[in-house]
Amino acid sequence: xxxxxxxxxxxxxxxxxxxxxxxxxxxxxxxxxxxxxxxxxxxxxxxxxxxxxxxxxxxxxxxxxxxxxxxxxxxxxxxxxxxxxxxxxxxxxxxxxxxxxxxxxxxxxxxxxxxxxxxxxxxxxxxxxxxxxxxxxxxxxxxxxxxxxxxxxxxxxxxxxxxxxxxxxxxxxxxxxxxxxxxxxxx
Numbered sequence: 272x273x274x275x276x277x278x279x280x281x282x283x284x285x286x287x288x289x290x291x292x293x294x295x296x297x298x299x300x301x302x303x304x305x306x307x308x309x310x311x312x313x314x315x316x317x318x319x320x321x322x323x324x325x326x327x328x329x330x331x332x333x334x335x336x337x338x339x340x341x342x343x344x345x346x347x348x349x350x351x352x353x354x355x356x357x358x359x360x361x362x363x364x365x366x367x368x369x370x371x372x373x374x375x376x377x378x379x380x381x382x383x384x385x386x387x388x389x390x391x392x393x394x395x396x397x398x399x400x401x402x403x404x405x406x407x408x409x410x411x412x413x414x415x416x417x418x419x420x421x422x423x424x425x426x427x428x429x430x431x432x433x434x435x436x437x438x439x440x441x442x443x444x445x446x447x448x449x450x451x452x453x454x455x456x457x458x
Contacts, residue, residue, distance in 0.1 A: 274455060288413060292420025293427060294458060300350060300421070301428035302450070307442035309333040341389050343398045352389060353417075359384040360403070360414040368411065427458065 276283035285291055302308055313329040342348045345356040366372035381400040382393045393399040405413050431453050432438040441449060
């Protein structure tokens with residue numbers, strides 16, 4: 272969505288929500304979760320948060336932000352289990368729209384899906400089917416855009432690293448200008 276013109280024509284409007292999500296996920300997952308980023312950020316964390324322990328080493332911070340664990344909450348999920356959260360929401364939306372799922376049965380089906388997909392028990396609707404704002408604002412069908420965005424972000428990262436062979440070295444130095452310029456030109 273960067274560099275869109277202001278003609279009012281379709282060519283100057285956002286392509287899709289998947290494309291929208293891909294740009295933030297590129298920076299979050301392929302830059303911010305990288306080992307190189309934490310080589311850069313660890314000293315800043317130590318300085319600004321006044322932390323000086325083994326837990327604030329680049330390696331420890333990298334492992335902490337990339338730890339895989341089951342989560343009740345989608346936005347707290349790791350990269351491995353996040354797609355399962357989206358799949359559950361997609362299945363429930365599909366069944367609701369097809370008339371196979373009544374709103375009254377949503378909490379029960381949500382809880383069953385969380386148990387089946389992630390092996391977790393849901394203690395409350397607030398931590399279950401009510402945790403996202405999407406449905407309350409009638410944004411049905413949005414959740415798959417997160418997975419489309421993640422797949423697209425992985426492609427951006429692949430080609431960006433191909434075009435900028437010292438990508439990791441630049442990230443480790445906090446030099447994001449060439450990466451941002453690449454995204455501006457290519458995306």
